[in-house]
Amino acid sequence: MNPTGPVLAATDFSPHARHAADRAARIAHAKGAPLALLHVLPGEALASLRQWLGAANAPEAQLTGDAREQLQRLATELGAARHVEVACSVTAGPPVDEILREAERLDARLIVLGARGIGFLRRLVLGTTAERLLRRTARPLLVVRQTPHERYRRVLVALDFSPWSGQALALARRIAPHAQLVLFSAFEVPFGEKLRFAGVDAATIEAYRHKARTDATLAVHRLAAAAGLKPAQWQACVVEGDASLRLVEKEQELDCDLVVLGKHGVAATVDLLLGSVTKHVLAEGSTDVAVSTAQEP
Missing domain, CATH: 3.40.50.620 (HUPs)
Structure with a gap:
């Protein structure tokens, strides 16, 4: 694992995921590392949408564009507040596979997640998704439950x-x-x-x-x-x-x-x-x- 690699935060834009992204930004700033934000669109749902509406359907493009805009807004906020370099990525597919793929591509030093979510992270901690992620990764994982008002005491x-x-x-x-x-x-x-x-x-x-x-x-x-x-x-x-x-x-x-x-x-x-x-x-x-x-x- 590259000691200068980024801190990777996976987000579904839920409140817990925003707390996780903020904590990831704080850690990245403290270590002089960049922050990478990842949003995963549900692959199965998109596949169903293509099956119903065709491969070049407007709703899928709209969903992807909206996710990119929302992720970029979050990146801009965190970059300004935490003085950290932020990169964004929107992908589609099985959440664990996409998180692992992005972590490998970036050689991330840490993966950060919120404890609860509204989308693909909803069962990530308490369900089998978290266990699959931890079984398959050689990278440390941080699960954020609390609002990060300050550094860890x-x-x-x-x-x-x-x-x-x-x-x-x-x-x-x-x-x-x-x-x-x-x-x-x-x-x-x-x-x-x-x-x-x-x-x-x-x-x-x-x-x-x-x-x-x-x-x-x-x-x-x-x-x-x-x-x-x-x-x-x-x-x-x-x-x-x-x-x-x-x-x-x-x-x-x-x-x-x-x-x-x-x-x-x-x-x-x-x-x-x-x-x-x-x-x-x-x-x-x-x-x-x-x-x-x-x-x-």
Whole structure:
């Protein structure tokens, strides 16, 4: 991926998509990168229109022209407000295919989407379209839920110390270089309450729990040190419980405005699957979510 490539924002002109485009423009400006705006006309609907009215029908031309004008107005607004170079593209076809094709053509450094939409992005986050996009791209994805009034202030970075964790931390620092980082790790005592029924005494279970917390805390500190983070730049957040649930809780409790996770594959044969934690945060979280699609060698 080209480190000087553009930030690509896909928009259907809905309010959430406008927020996403604004956030993309802010990130592009901060990184000295151009912004690329993409609008995808629904390929199936256009094909039906051609079938009804013929290949050279006026409504299709009108729809395309209107989309270009609307996209150009958005580009002009963002270019003036965020002091960033903006390029526009209107295409037609399956949304995921077109987003991926444009990202490859531009060698985009980041793909940015709104969390909700009125057109082709309507189900992009919570439906299968988002999962297909994340399975098929090697580029990081940012899903924007909030109005971007300012740069990111506090970022919750989910760490499970898999090969994805280091890249998730690196993505957080690229998107939010001035934010306070909260390095999150959740641990669970295997078999939990079942150990009591198996005759394991409470003191032994508590020692087991203490060791799990200590190991996770040390791992967080090692990762922060390896990333070159200074003490003032980050804090540890090590909790017990289900990572999916606790991550959403801490996002709200600590007033974070961005959560960053890895895509999470556990082996080469399932590298293209989304992890359950990532799925849960995309579906249940209330703040912006960035997903790193890279892992350490």
